[in-house]
Amino acid sequence: xxxxxxxxxxxxxxxxxxxxALNAIIGVPLAYLLARRRFPGRALVDLLVTLPLVLPPTxxxxxxxxxxxxxxxxxxxxxxxxxWTIAFTWYAAVVAATIMALPLLVRTAHAAIQSVDxxxxxxxxxxxxxxxxxxxxxxxxxxxxxxxxxxVLAFARALGEFGATLMLAGNIPGRTQxxxxxxxxxxxxxxxxxxxxxxxxLTALSGAVLVVAGRLxxxxx
Amino acid sequence: xxxxxxxxxxxxxxxxxxxxxxxxxDGIAVLFGPSGAGKTLTLQxxxxxxxxDDGRIVVGERIxxxxxAGVDLSPQQRRIGYVFQGYALFPHLSVEANVGFGLRGxxxxxxxxxxxxxxxxxxxxxxxxxxxxxISGGQRQRVALGRALAIDPAFLLLDEPLSxxxxxxxxxxxxxxxxILAEWGIPAVLVTHDFAEAYRLGDRIVxxxxxxxxxxxxxxxxxxxxxxxxxxxxxxIRNVLSGTVVKATADRIQIxxxxxxxxxxxxxxxxxxxxxESPIAFFIRPEYVRLIRKDxxxxxxxxxxxxxxxxxVAEADFGTVWTLRLRLDAPGPPAQGDFDLEVEVPxxxxxxxxxxxxxxxxxxxxxxxxxxxxx
Numbered sequence: 001x002x003x004x005x006x007x008x009x010x011x012x013x014x015x016x017x018x019x020x021a022l023n024a025i026i027g028v029p030l031a032y033l034l035a036r037r038r039f040p041g042r043a044l045v046d047l048l049v050t051l052p053l054v055l056p057p058t059x060x061x062x063x064x065x066x067x068x069x070x071x072x073x074x075x076x077x078x079x080x081x082x083x084w085t086i087a088f089t090w091y092a093a094v095v096a097a098t099i100m101a102l103p104l105l106v107r108t109a110h111a112a113i114q115s116v117d118x119x120x121x122x123x124x125x126x127x128x129x130x131x132x133x134x135x136x137x138x139x140x141x142x143x144x145x146x147x148x149x150x151x152v153l154a155f156a157r158a159l160g161e162f163g164a165t166l167m168l169a170g171n172i173p174g175r176t177q178x179x180x181x182x183x184x185x186x187x188x189x190x191x192x193x194x195x196x197x198x199x200x201x202l203t204a205l206s207g208a209v210l211v212v213a214g215r216l217x218x219x220x221x
Numbered sequence: 222x223x224x225x226x227x228x229x230x231x232x233x234x235x236x237x238x239x240x241x242x243x244x245x246x247d248g249i250a251v252l253f254g255p256s257g258a259g260k261t262l263t264l265q266x267x268x269x270x271x272x273x274d275d276g277r278i279v280v281g282e283r284i285x286x287x288x289x290a291g292v293d294l295s296p297q298q299r300r301i302g303y304v305f306q307g308y309a310l311f312p313h314l315s316v317e318a319n320v321g322f323g324l325r326g327x328x329x330x331x332x333x334x335x336x337x338x339x340x341x342x343x344x345x346x347x348x349x350x351x352x353x354x355x356i357s358g359g360q361r362q363r364v365a366l367g368r369a370l371a372i373d374p375a376f377l378l379l380d381e382p383l384s385x386x387x388x389x390x391x392x393x394x395x396x397x398x399x400x401i402l403a404e405w406g407i408p409a410v411l412v413t414h415d416f417a418e419a420y421r422l423g424d425r426i427v428x429x430x431x432x433x434x435x436x437x438x439x440x441x442x443x444x445x446x447x448x449x450x451x452x453x454x455x456x457x458i459r460n461v462l463s464g465t466v467v468k469a470t471a472d473r474i475q476i477x478x479x480x481x482x483x484x485x486x487x488x489x490x491x492x493x494x495x496x497x498e499s500p501i502a503f504f505i506r507p508e509y510v511r512l513i514r515k516d517x518x519x520x521x522x523x524x525x526x527x528x529x530x531x532x533x534v535a536e537a538d539f540g541t542v543w544t545l546r547l548r549l550d551a552p553g554p555p556a557q558g559d560f561d562l563e564v565e566v567p568x569x570x571x572x573x574x575x576x577x578x579x580x581x582x583x584x585x586x587x588x589x590x591x592x593x594x595x596x
Contacts, residue, residue, distance in 0.1 A: 119309035122270050125296040126303040127323030127372060141313050 001197045007174050008182035009201060011090060012159055015178060019097035019158035020151055023105045026098075027154070028147060031109035032135055036121075052164070053103040061167025064096060068168065090176050092169035097161040101154035108153060112146020113139060149216035156209040160202065225408050226250070226376065230266050231275035239263065239432040242276075248424030249402055249409045253416065254455060258429035260412040261306070264378045267410065268303050269296035280375050302369030302407070306380040308361050310353040316340070316364050317349040323372035339367045343401070358386045359394050366398075370405055377402070377409040383418060395421055416456050428452050453504050453594055459563050460505045461594070462556050469494045474593055476501055479561060480551040483527050485591035493593055502594040507544065507565040509590035512574060513583040525585035533580045534560050543571040547584070 001009075033039070034046055052060045068075045070085040079085045086092045116139050124134040140147065162180040169176040171185060179198050186195040225247050232239040239259040243250075252260040265271035267278060269285065272293060278285040285294050310319050320339055324332035340346050343363045348356055353364065362382060369377055382398060383391050399422055402409055413419050419426050426443045428436040436443065436452045443452075453461050464478030471492045476483045485503060487493060495501055513520050513528075520528060531547040546560035555561045564584065566576070576582075 117309065119305045119307070120311060122265075122268075122296070123303065123305055123309040123311075123368075124322070125270065126268050126299070126301055127368070128297045128300065128326065129322075130297060138311060 002194060004173055004177075005182060005195060005198050008177050008179050009198060011093070011177070012179040015090065015093045015097050015161075016155050016158040018094045019101055019161075020155040022094070022098045023101055023154045023158075024151060027102055027105040027150070028109055028140070030102075031106045031147075031150075032113055032139065034106070035110050035113040036135075036139075049106050050103045052100050053107075057100060057161070057163025058167055060099060061096060061164035064092075064099065064164060064168045068092070068095065087168060088170045088172065088176060090169065093161075093165045093176050093178060096164040096168045097158035100161050100164050101157040104157050105147075105150040105154040108150030109143065109147045112143035112150070115146070116142045145216045149213045152209050152213040152216065156206050156213075159205060159209075225281055226410070227277070227279045228263070228267065229276040230263060230273045230278070232262060232266060232271065232273045234262075237432055239266075239273075241429070241432070241434045243427045243434050243437040245408070245410065245425050245427075247408050249411055249422055250425045250427060251419040251423030252410065252412045252427050252429055253419040253423070254414065254429030256414055259432040260414075260429050261380055262432075263429075264303070264380055264410065264412055268301050268378055269294055269299050283375070300372055300374055302372060302374035302377040304362075304365045304369050304377065304379040304382055306382075307385050308353075308365035310361060310364055310368070312353055315350050315352060316345060316356065319353065319364055320345075320367045320371050322368060335371055339371045343367045359390055359397070362386075362394060362398070363401075366401060370407065374407065377407050379409060379411040381412055381414070383413075383415075398422065428455060430455060453502075458504050459507050460557075461502060462504065463500060463502050466495045466497055466499050466501045468497060473588070474501070476503060476591075476593075479529075479549055479553065479556060481527075481529055481549075483586075483591060484588045485593050486589045487593065504592050504594065505562065505586055505590060506592075507563045508542075509586065510562060510564040511585045511587075512564070512566060512570070512576075513585060514574065515579075520583055520585065525583075526588055527586040527591065528583060529562075529585075530581070530583045531561060533576065533582070536576075540568070542567055543576070545576065547582070 030045070030049065034042065065072060065087070067073055069087050070076065070079050075085055075087070086095065120138050120142070121134050124138050125131070129137065160180055161178070162184070165176070165178060166181060171177050171181045173182075173185075177185070179202055183195045183198055183202075186192055226245045228244070229242040230239060237257075237259070239262050241259065241263060252263060254260055262271065266273045267285070273286060273288065275288045277287045277289075284290070284292050285299055286292060311322065314322070317336055317340065321332055321336040324335055327335070337346075340349055343366065345360065345363055345367060348360060348364075353361055356364070362385075365382075383395055386394055395418060402422075411422055413422075420440060423440050425437065425439050427434055428443075430451060435455075462478060464476040464483070467475035467477050467482065469475070469487065471494075472487050474485045474487050474493070476485060511525075513525060529549055529551075531549040533545050534548045535546040537544045542565050545564045545566065547562050547564055548555050548559065549561045557563075562584070566574075571577070
């Protein structure tokens, strides 16, 4: 494998792992809130989280630029204050992958949490456990397989992310060029032989992920 | 019995309003009524899992909820032992961890000792390390009780504790539950839609229907005299009849019914004194109607009170007993569709008296077996 391909593979793994970790940190509590709480704006949050699942990734990427780009709603003040922008850095690839993977995790975890018998939580409350402790000791352990399946799917999604990453992070070899981008570039320039190893690696990894997710899903049900 | 628990609740739901008030002493109060009457809703309000729209809940000296004063203790603060329908044992935790779940916050040594004590008392010692899925239904009931009792609750709430079991186990576990509750001596509120269960377990029975309490009485009084025709119907009481008052005194009521003059005993605990000519409902338990044997001479009024005569128009074999439907000889439309009285006789009596062949009988009902239902 060429040095460029190896760096793409390394970056892709790093981005996907970080995006998965962020999914666990943001997505699991979000899934719990959506499954168990009624709060104003709940439907809107649900919609915003799910949208990247159905929008063309480039459209999601566009919104991310509007939000985080150098002239974006959040990006502009950040740039003014620090002179730094996330656009065209590998952090941008992490953000894009996180947002694109989030609906997969949240929907899977939401369903798993919802399937936990509410009487178990009520029992924990009457036995003196506050809600957050009950979530950690009862709800999430019982929804574990569903949540893990969701994380595995999120990892796979993050690994294969293309459109939104291209929009926000660009396609800079050695810096923001992930495996899907490297493959695209190679094929476009007629050098697809270079990336056959990458294609094989991505296919094998995604296949393995589906098998693992399927096993977890079967155990959860 | 001191008043341990005082409950007044109003809860509005989209298609249902719960509006109940009752009190209970130190024993077991049973909330009895058909499904959907609001019994479980009441338990959830007592436990603090559901917030009532109005009312007041007082346990001993502690105010759990008071809409006017703005008091609403959380379920965590109330420390009530709740035994859920289906038990709600934590499936990922061992029997031991389930029982000890409510003891977090106590020193570990104390918690361990308490768990051991509870498991021992309930005969669960050998099952400490098993998961709930690995033990029987009856053992699960004991674990659920143990988990609730381990925290030394102010009282226990039990939601249909026997409904998860099959019929043969049910009767045995009903007795076991009765024993455990009596032994631990913790006041309890138990929900059931099974009258036998309510009667066997309850010191006080609170009858629910459509989100309201239609009677709350000590067990003995309830059976002696259900408060109304509705209660009688819910309890599955047969031969609920209506007649006209002739005369009512503190210990007797005379009733005109189907052209007959019946005499009933008035309630010993609270006499009911309706004016003459007012309508009155009463019931006669089918198993308390006597058929008069024809081989023992003519019936005499001194010995056989409330005499009547009629013909068997329908019958059904229930194995150990036969149910007969009789139509009285008196003219006029029958009281219950095409018959007047349902009578239950043991199988042996049915065979000895040859009821299959002989359809016309004289009947007598002791005055103590005619129960008057206040309007």
